[in-house]
Amino acid sequence: MHTRRVFLRTLAVVLPATALTACESLPPMLGGKAGGDGDMIDGLTKQTGVNKTQAAGGLGAVLALAKEKLSGADFSKIANVIPGADKYLKSATDLGAVSGSLGDMKGLTGALGKLGMSADQSARFPAAVTDQVSKLGGADIGKLLGGVLK
Secondary structure, eight states: OHHHHHHHHHHHHHHHHHHHHHHHTSOOOGGGSSSOHHHHHHHHHHHHOOOHHHHHHHHHHHHHHHHHHSOHHHHHHHHTTSTTHHHHHHHHHHTTSOSSOOOSHHHHHHHHHHTTOOHHHHHHHHHHHHHHHHHHHOHHHHHHHHHHOO
């Protein structure tokens, strides 16, 4: 009986530890592939110094401008590489950054300012988004977005 208890206690410690170690080697499940939306937001916060809420709203604002400027098919190419793109568009509206048409880069800069980004952060943010999109979708998708953000 004592041997059985020792065995069960050992099993209770070893199995969860083994499972956690195995899980750490798996790719992130966000978006079904490595580079999910959490990775993108983390990348934007690191590149620009904004917080996660600002990064999510700012990404939504960038997407809103891209949606205005690009054809539906071209916008879909960008949105399809960003897990949760619709969530970020909604976030930009919910946070008060986007309430109508942005029109151009000046409108985007104003939207980013409404999120509390400094002038320096607002200036660096579009390039950071383009960089992240390029990492997720390749250079062609990054260039497509970059063309809007000039």
